Amino acid sequence: MADKPTRDGFGEGLLEVGTNNPNIVALSGDLEDSARAVWFKKQFPERFFSVGIAEQDMIGTAAGLAMEGKIPFACSFAQFVTSKTLEQLRMAVCYQRLNVKVVGSHGGLSVGADGATAEALEELTHMRSLPYMTVIVPCDAIEAKKATIASAAHPGPVFLRLGRNPVPTITQPGDRYVIGTANTLRNGADVTIIACGIMVAQSLAAAELLAKDGIQARVINLHTIKPIDADAIVRAARDTGAIVTAEEHTVLGGLGGAVAEVVVQEHPVPMRLVGVMDRFGTSGDPADLLRAFHLMPEDVAQAARDVVRAKKDAVGSRV
Amino acid sequence: MAEPDLQALRRQAVELRQDILRMIAHAGSGHPGGSLSMVELLVGLFWHALRHDPKNPSWPDRDIFLLSKGHGCPALYTVLAVRGYFPKDELMTLRRYPTRLQGHPERGSLPGIEMSAGSLGQGLSIANGIAMADRLNKRQRRIYCLMGDGEIQEGQVWEAAMTAPHHRLESVCAIVDANQLQQNGPVKQIHNIEPLAEKWRAFGWHTIEIDGHDIGQVINAYDEAKTVTGTPQAIIARTVKGKGVSFMELNPAWHGVAPKPEELERALQELQRAVA
Numbered sequence: 001m002a003d004k005p006t007r008d009g010f011g012e013g014l015l016e017v018g019t020n021n022p023n024i025v026a027l028s029g030d031l032e033d034s035a036r037a038v039w040f041k042k043q044f045p046e047r048f049f050s051v052g053i054a055e056q057d058m059i060g061t062a063a064g065l066a067m068e069g070k071i072p073f074a075c076s077f078a079q080f081v082t083s084k085t086l087e088q089l090r091m092a093v094c095y096q097r098l099n100v101k102v103v104g105s106h107g108g109l110s111v112g113a114d115g116a117t118a119e120a121l122e123e124l125t126h127m128r129s130l131p132y133m134t135v136i137v138p139c140d141a142i143e144a145k146k147a148t149i150a151s152a153a154h155p156g157p158v159f160l161r162l163g164r165n166p167v168p169t170i171t172q173p174g175d176r177y178v179i180g181t182a183n184t185l186r187n188g189a190d191v192t193i194i195a196c197g198i199m200v201a202q203s204l205a206a207a208e209l210l211a212k213d214g215i216q217a218r219v220i221n222l223h224t225i226k227p228i229d230a231d232a233i234v235r236a237a238r239d240t241g242a243i244v245t246a247e248e249h250t251v252l253g254g255l256g257g258a259v260a261e262v263v264v265q266e267h268p269v270p271m272r273l274v275g276v277m278d279r280f281g282t283s284g285d286p287a288d289l290l291r292a293f294h295l296m297p298e299d300v301a302q303a304a305r306d307v308v309r310a311k312k313d314a315v316g317s318r319v
Numbered sequence: 320m321a322e323p324d325l326q327a328l329r330r331q332a333v334e335l336r337q338d339i340l341r342m343i344a345h346a347g348s349g350h351p352g353g354s355l356s357m358v359e360l361l362v363g364l365f366w367h368a369l370r371h372d373p374k375n376p377s378w379p380d381r382d383i384f385l386l387s388k389g390h391g392c393p394a395l396y397t398v399l400a401v402r403g404y405f406p407k408d409e410l411m412t413l414r415r416y417p418t419r420l421q422g423h424p425e426r427g428s429l430p431g432i433e434m435s436a437g438s439l440g441q442g443l444s445i446a447n448g449i450a451m452a453d454r455l456n457k458r459q460r461r462i463y464c465l466m467g468d469g470e471i472q473e474g475q476v477w478e479a480a481m482t483a484p485h486h487r488l489e490s491v492c493a494i495v496d497a498n499q500l501q502q503n504g505p506v507k508q509i510h511n512i513e514p515l516a517e518k519w520r521a522f523g524w525h526t527i528e529i530d531g532h533d534i535g536q537v538i539n540a541y542d543e544a545k546t547v548t549g550t551p552q553a554i555i556a557r558t559v560k561g562k563g564v565s566f567m568e569l570n571p572a573w574h575g576v577a578p579k580p581e582e583l584e585r586a587l588q589e590l591q592r593a594v595a
Contacts, residue, residue, distance in 0.1 A: 025451075025452075025455070046455070047455065049451055049486070051478065051482050052478075052481070052482075052485075054475075054478035054481070054482070056440075056441075056444070056474070056475040056478060057444045057447075057475055057478035057479050057482055058444075059444070060441050060442075060443075060444025060445050060447075060448065060475065060479065061444050061445070061447050061448040061451065061479075061482065062448060063444070063445050063448055064444065064445040064446060064447060064448020064449040064450070064451070064452065065448040065449070065451055065452045066448075067433075067434075067445070067448070067449055067452070068448075068449055068452030068453065068456060068458075069452065069456070070452050070455070072448075087438055087441075088441060088444075088475070090438070091435055091436075091437070091438045091441060092435070092441050092444075092445060095425075095426075095435050096426045096427075096434070096435045
């Protein structure tokens with residue numbers, strides 16, 4: 001299957017749930033084309049609401065719709081729908097525990113030329129800090145479509161983080177998708193790489209590089225950051241003794257932080273966090289940016305080598 | 320429908336003011352000024368304009384009242400209790416742990432509370448969303464959203480104020496309790512909002528300006544708003560923060576402080592003389 005953006009998977013998923021359930025509605029802050037809510041809009045115009053460029057209003061309006069039994073998908077760029085709206089997401093959506101789905105497209109650096117203000121790099125940290133919020137980062141278009149359908153059925157707030165660019169398909173149409181259940185894509189005993197979004201593919205490529213060095217890496221697709229699959233993480237810590245996390249996101253408090261919170265409390269092992277090192281994005285070709293920000297397979301592989309060495313040193317120091 | 324007994328409603332308003340102050344004093348904290356200014360606005364709704372049933376708070380076709388200026392909740396709690404939504408003695412549990420009467424309202428905590436509030440500026444967007452859902456659900460009813468004049472400094476209010484007329488949400492009625500003060504002083508000094516009625520009119524709202532303590536004007540405004548089609552309505556209620564208690568009226572000190580026992584006593588006596 002040709003590379004396909006996760007936002008397209010969402011657009012298809014929204015159309016499907018919208019066709020089957022008349023209570024599905026969608027909103028956008030004038031970015032429905034970019035977020036791929038426009039296919040739903042064309043099919044069900046009476047169920048689509050634009051509030052113009054007013055994200056706080058969009059979230060509040062979505063809350064009102066949810067209060068009356070609708071299942072709103074509120075769509076925009078990930079940066080714009082999670083940051084200035086944090087207060088509305090906190091009070092109107094999460095504190096009221098309403099069935100609002102927040103869809104953020106153009107997450108991460110792969111936005112490319114638009115640059116820093118459009119490149120969302122902190123939203124996973126913000127979203128997972130909200131009680132009752134479910135946070136999902138699909139790794140490919142197939143998973144994005146399943147995640148969209150699962151989100152519609154899930155009772156309560158959901159944040160779905162999608163990407164702009166076509167990405168390789170990693171999962172299979174027949175693969176089981178369950179919110180909160182991580183998928184192990186590759187087995188290995190020496191180190192575990194836990195990734196989400198585009199870094200899943202990067203991590204699988206990293207595992208190939210590591211195999212050449214005789215290091216067998218387990219690769220886990222942790223598509224749901226919250227609620228986190230603590231069992232999968234603890235099993236990985238126990239089985240492999242060394243963990244790398246990889247995300248197209250800041251290393252402060254996102255996937256890496258969430259995994260570390262489990263590891264440090266349940267089964268401490270050496271960890272390395274691969275991600276954006278506490279800086280803003282910049283304009284460029286997505287491929288150049290991933291290289292410049294050290295989010296390539298070789299960067300993940302190097303982190304894995306480091307943490308395997310740290311594991312051996314720790315064992316050695318106990319002998 | 321029978322003509323409203325304005326004299327009886329005025330007496331009711333005085334009693335509500337007494338209950339509000341007793342409740343806040345007992346809690347030891349709360350917002351008396353902004354609670355007292357909205358009493359007639361609530362009386363006009365819960366004794367006249369609002370289609371509701373205290374014995375059936377989940378009635379799907381009920382009118383919706385959203386208290387966007389959530390810190391005024393002592394007034395709403397008192398009204399709901401007196402109307403029979405929950406027992407009146409529960410008013411003395413305000414802000415105590417554990418309580419259904421949260422310091423700022425929590426949706427689902429208490430019958431009659433439709434919206435969690437406390438972070439200002441959010442109610443009007445929610446009102447619009449409910450109106451949009453009603454249109455899809457083919458439900459006819461009214462949605463009232465009460466805001467403060469300080470609150471409408473929040474940008475989100477104006478986003479929602481653009482949305483409602485654009486989508487022709489005629490079931491939405493915004494009410495501004497323009498009591499002239501905010502926490503740190505007069506609104507005019509801190510961050511002027513005038514000309515207020517002209518702003519709402521310019522945004523496309525059918526705008527009615529009234530003395531928010533004249534129960535006759537309040538009722539007429541709600542009645543007029545119900546006749547408007549094709550566009551939402553805004554009622555600009557000119558009120559007095561701390562209304563009814565001489566030492567609280569237009570005094571910023573009474574934004575968020577509970578009266579001490581002797582202050583409560585003075586206030587209750589003043590109010591009692593008003594019904595004598």
